[in-house]
Amino acid sequence: MVEKRVKKAIIAAAGFGTRFLPTTKVMQKEMIPVVNAPIIHYSVKEVIDSGVQEIIIVVRKGKTQVREYFTKNPVLEDHLKKQKKIHYLSPYEEIYSKVNITIVEQDESLPYGNGTPVLSAKEYIEPGESFFYLYSDDIVHAEIPCCRQLLNLYNEQKESGGVIGVQKIPRELTKLYGIVRLKEGTPLPRVAEIIEKPQPEKAPSCLASFGRYLLPYSVFHYLSPEQTGKDGELWMADAIHKILDKEVVLACELEGEWLTTGDPLNLFKTNLTLLLAQNDYKDKVRTIMKEML
Numbered sequence: 253m254v255e256k257r258v259k260k261a262i263i264a265a266a267g268f269g270t271r272f273l274p275t276t277k278v279m280q281k282e283m284i285p286v287v288n289a290p291i292i293h294y295s296v297k298e299v300i301d302s303g304v305q306e307i308i309i310v311v312r313k314g315k316t317q318v319r320e321y322f323t324k325n326p327v328l329e330d331h332l333k334k335q336k337k338i339h340y341l342s343p344y345e346e347i348y349s350k351v352n353i354t355i356v357e358q359d360e361s362l363p364y365g366n367g368t369p370v371l372s373a374k375e376y377i378e379p380g381e382s383f384f385y386l387y388s389d390d391i392v393h394a395e396i397p398c399c400r401q402l403l404n405l406y407n408e409q410k411e412s413g414g415v416i417g418v419q420k421i422p423r424e425l426t427k428l429y430g431i432v433r434l435k436e437g438t439p440l441p442r443v444a445e446i447i448e449k450p451q452p453e454k455a456p457s458c459l460a461s462f463g464r465y466l467l468p469y470s471v472f473h474y475l476s477p478e479q480t481g482k483d484g485e486l487w488m489a490d491a492i493h494k495i496l497d498k499e500v501v502l503a504c505e506l507e508g509e510w511l512t513t514g515d516p517l518n519l520f521k522t523n524l525t526l527l528l529a530q531n532d533y534k535d536k537v538r539t540i541m542k543e544m545l
Contacts (some may be wrong), residue, residue: 255407260306260377260464261299261384264369265292265318266358273513280317284519287526287533289343291513292318294391297343299384300351302399307353308376309388310369317356324348346514361478363542365486370467371475382406382467383468384413385488387463391522392417392528394508405504409440413500414471416443416492419463419510423452429460430489432503443501446489448482459503461489462510470495 268279276284282292292309299307311318330336347353359372370385377383384399392398402415418432427449433456435442446461447454465488472489481490495501511522527533 253444255305256382256403258382258384258399258403258406259304260381261304261307261386262309262370262373262376263292263295263299263386263388264366264463265388266310266369266372267389268312280311280487283317283321284513286513286519286523290321291391292321292388292542293343295386295388296322296347296351296353297387298392298397299399300314300347301397302384303405304384305351306371306376308356309353310356310358310372311420313357313360315522319347322347322353322355325499330515345495350434358431361477363480363484365488367475367482367486367491368486370471370488371486374472377469377472382466382468385465385467391511391513391526392464392506392508393511393525394506396507398506398508399466401507402464402504405440405502406466409500409502411500412468412470413502414468414492415431415466415502415504416446416461417506417510418459418503419506420458420459422453423458426450426452426455426458426460429462431455431457432461433457434458434459434503441503441505443496443503444493445496446492448487448489458508461503462512464504464506468495468499470499509534 265282267278267281272281283290309318328364334339356373358369398417402417406415416474430446430448431444431450433444435444437544474494475486481487492501511525512518513522527537
């Protein structure tokens with residue numbers, strides 16, 4: 253079987269970051285640091301490591317920090333070369349050499365929703381082309397990049413469709429997420445439906461959908477200003493439900509740890525998890541924690 257490849261990714265970076273005010277009054281939430289890189293760096297690195305060649309990052313109008321971060325800075329590079337510290341930029345040189353990044357402003361004429369960034373980047377996706385879609389505030393700590401895991405499962409099926417990332421959560425938390433019900437009696441984990449924030453006693457499973465998708469081009473048939481859902485928003489779950497009527501969508505249960513950065517406490521946990529995973533930091537972090545506790 254010839255392996256199917258996915259060459260493009262859309263990354264949503266258009267949130268307001270209200271839970272990080274007042275910091276996000278002057279800084280985009282996606283630029284808040286996790287260890288020694290901004291949140292969005294991790295999503296970009298993930299899709300590069302999954303074979304993507306072109307990335308479209310969707311930002312809010314007038315916000316320039318993400319664009320500046322992914323633009324070369326000759327003055328800084330010259331300074332670091334003179335100081336013999338150019339190695340500090342090696343993680344970014346890898347990005348520049350492997351992928352083309354386009355920054356797009358979210359279309360403010362569209363209804364708000366987690367499907368809006370996809371529609372705002374439609375012109376960059378060719379008809380018939382599948383692509384990754386990521387929420388930049390979700391970081392996945394895994395040996396195999398999360399998008400690569402989605403692609404591996406995508407290559408196991410012959411039918412058209414897509415793949416969504418899921419992970420098991422405690423049942424008492426189902427009321428906070430979209431929960432996936434799988435079809436019974438199928439060799440691969442086919443999605444039957446996604447139920448938004450069900451109460452624990454009504455949840456069909458503990459598989460939570462999060463911000464990782466491998467989407468078919470047909471998603472654009474179901475994302476439009478005229479097809480809004482709850483609260484008048486454009487919901488990705490609504491579009492996936494419509495895809496399910498004609499195509500197969502698989503649920504990829506993540507091998508790794510899904511980390512969120514959507515609020516200060518989860519941001520702290522994500523920083524701690526990634527610091528403890530690095531040899532340069534883990535012993536010092538454990539020492540600090542023992543001293544504090």
